[in-house]
Amino acid sequence: MAHYPGLVRHVAYLVGDRTAAEDVAQEAFLRLMRHPPRAGGDPGAWLRVVGTRLAYNYLRAERRRRAREDSALHDPALLPPAADGWIRGGEAQAVRAALARLQPRDRIALLLRASGRPYAEIAPAIGVRVSSVGTLLARATDRLRREYALEAGEGTGADAVPQATLESEGVRVP
Amino acid sequence: MTHCAVGTLRGFLDGELEGERLEAVQRHVADCPHCRAELAALGAGAEWAGGRLGGYARGLNPGAVEAEAAWGRMEAVWGGGAVTPRRPRAVADVGPARPGAPRPRRIWPVASGVAAALALSSLAFSPVRAAAGDVLQIFRVQQVQVVTVSAADVASIEKALQGTGQVDVQGLARVRVTPHGAATTTTLAAARQQVGFPLTAPTALPAGYALSGVRVQPPMQVDFSHLQVAAINRLLASLGSKEGLPAAVGAASIDLSVPSSAVLRYAAAGGPPIEVAETVTPTLSVPAGVDVNAVRHVLLNLPFLPPDLRSQLQSVSDWQNTAVIPQVPGVSQPVRVGGAQGAFVSSPQGGATMLIWLSGGVVRVVRGGLTLPQANAIALSMA
Numbered sequence: 001m002a003h004y005p006g007l008v009r010h011v012a013y014l015v016g017d018r019t020a021a022e023d024v025a026q027e028a029f030l031r032l033m034r035h036p037p038r039a040g041g042d043p044g045a046w047l048r049v050v051g052t053r054l055a056y057n058y059l060r061a062e063r064r065r066r067a068r069e070d071s072a073l074h075d076p077a078l079l080p081p082a083a084d085g086w087i088r089g090g091e092a093q094a095v096r097a098a099l100a101r102l103q104p105r106d107r108i109a110l111l112l113r114a115s116g117r118p119y120a121e122i123a124p125a126i127g128v129r130v131s132s133v134g135t136l137l138a139r140a141t142d143r144l145r146r147e148y149a150l151e152a153g154e155g156t157g158a159d160a161v162p163q164a165t166l167e168s169e170g171v172r173v174p
Numbered sequence: 175m176t177h178c179a180v181g182t183l184r185g186f187l188d189g190e191l192e193g194e195r196l197e198a199v200q201r202h203v204a205d206c207p208h209c210r211a212e213l214a215a216l217g218a219g220a221e222w223a224g225g226r227l228g229g230y231a232r233g234l235n236p237g238a239v240e241a242e243a244a245w246g247r248m249e250a251v252w253g254g255g256a257v258t259p260r261r262p263r264a265v266a267d268v269g270p271a272r273p274g275a276p277r278p279r280r281i282w283p284v285a286s287g288v289a290a291a292l293a294l295s296s297l298a299f300s301p302v303r304a305a306a307g308d309v310l311q312i313f314r315v316q317q318v319q320v321v322t323v324s325a326a327d328v329a330s331i332e333k334a335l336q337g338t339g340q341v342d343v344q345g346l347a348r349v350r351v352t353p354h355g356a357a358t359t360t361t362l363a364a365a366r367q368q369v370g371f372p373l374t375a376p377t378a379l380p381a382g383y384a385l386s387g388v389r390v391q392p393p394m395q396v397d398f399s400h401l402q403v404a405a406i407n408r409l410l411a412s413l414g415s416k417e418g419l420p421a422a423v424g425a426a427s428i429d430l431s432v433p434s435s436a437v438l439r440y441a442a443a444g445g446p447p448i449e450v451a452e453t454v455t456p457t458l459s460v461p462a463g464v465d466v467n468a469v470r471h472v473l474l475n476l477p478f479l480p481p482d483l484r485s486q487l488q489s490v491s492d493w494q495n496t497a498v499i500p501q502v503p504g505v506s507q508p509v510r511v512g513g514a515q516g517a518f519v520s521s522p523q524g525g526a527t528m529l530i531w532l533s534g535g536v537v538r539v540v541r542g543g544l545t546l547p548q549a550n551a552i553a554l555s556m557a
Binding site: 009012013091092093095096099110111113114115116118119131132133134135136137138139141142144145148 | 179180181182183184185188190216219220222223224226227228229230231232233234356357358359360
């Protein structure tokens with residue numbers, strides 16, 4: 001159980017929701033007990049890999065559910081409210097809301113990369129080839145920038161995405 | 175080569191390219207303004223995202239995760255199998271969110287290059303004695319001295335070494351490298367807190383350059399043990415040495431402690447990236463039973479050392495505290511950076527240059543395609 005708090009933090013960082021993170025972390029632990037990795041393996045690393053994969057599945061299921069329930073209400077306002085004091089600072093709130101509007105694949109890739117993970121770990125977590133991770137990160141960065149600019153009301157401010165970047169990378173503006 | 179793909183450039187920024195692919199991108203980017211501009215834009219985006227997502231991670235406040243309650247829930251689901259639950263560890267000390275566990279990673283070439291150069295010069299010529307204690311002799315580089323090496327000297331050393339074929343370091347000692355954590359990409363503010371020495375980012379850069387990435391390499395321990403004195407002495411003899419290392423060296427464990435380092439990368443649309451690396455000088459610990467003066471004596475008396483170079487090395491005062499930087503005409507030259515001794519090194523092929531200097535126990539390197547006045551201006555803005 002020494003790994004539990006760290007795993008909850010890791011998953012909460014990925015899914016942006018504390019309660020969901022506890023459920024996902026619990027599921028990872030149950031899998032560890034049912035199918036323990038081979039002797040000599042590092043259970044902490046095993047848990048992180050499984051926890052990341054489960055977080056990705058959770059985000060995809062959540063997105064499908066929201067789309068199914070009412071596409072007209074498919075809006076970041078539907079983001080489950082964060083528990084009181086769980087997240088500090090207006091900027092962090094805006095980042096959380098911007099992340100919630102990204103595809104789970106983009107979101108997981110950006111968050112893993114920002115915490116220093118190598119491409120070899122990012123690729124299997126989101127089911128892509130290692131050679132695709134660079135392109136995916138470049139495009140996801142621009143999408144996050146755009147969503148954040150909308151969220152923080154900085155559409156024309158210094159944080160707006162330079163148009164040249166969008167054009168040169170062929171990013172589709174929805 | 176056509177233009178680099180966006181994903182390739184992003185991989186380059188993230189330190190994910192190796193070998194021929196890395197070299198091909200470096201060569202192409204050096205000649206292609208389009209890809210340099212692309213690289214700068216990608217770097218700005220990556221830096222922006224790193225800052226925002228880092229702030230988001232720090233903003234998450236997990237509070238005390240209730241491991242005990244979670245354990246109870248899981249036990250209920252598990253249904254009392256053969257697993258004997260251990261008492262969960264207290265979790266009152268849960269800190270701010272820092273997702274994930276460390277994982278060994280490649281370090282940036284400039285950082286490893288600096289460490290290797292310092293380690294080599296420390297090992298070969300200038301281990302440093304500071305407060306010793308009874309057990310260990312501790313060496314730390316505290317100054318830099320430049321010795322002149324002519325092209326003829328270099329040629330004669332190369333000729334002497336060619337005769338010995340490959341030197342298998344693995345067979346001469348057991349070398350164990352223990353990194354204390356993984357290299358991380360971070361923000362300048364976070365790096366200042368992590369490195370444990372005053373990080374002095376430059377305030378004056380050529381026009382158009384902006385910070386595009388910060389990487390911190392945590393401390394590293396390099397441990398040399400099981401030195402095969404007989405094999406080392408055979409190698410020394412094959413190099414013409416009449417003397418060998420004392421047998422006591424064989425039982426010694428020599429530790430090289432490489433402190434954490436930071437690399438700041440600056441990018442601009444119109445030019446190659448500029449990197450600024452900073453680290454505290456490494457420390458070498460040698461057991462008291464090893465006579466480091468005897469080791470130095472043997473190395474300095476290797477017959478292939480040109481007499482002039484040998485006498486320069488022998489005359490280095492306070493050799494225990496001095497890193498020796500060779501001055502090779504057309505390649506490296508001694509310079510003063512503020513009041514500190516340093517060296518300016520240019521690649522023989524032209525283009526790449528490096529300014530390295532040491533002050534206040536911190537080694538700093540400015541690397542890029544800079545002239546000496548440009549590099550010096552950046553260096554002085556770090557004082």
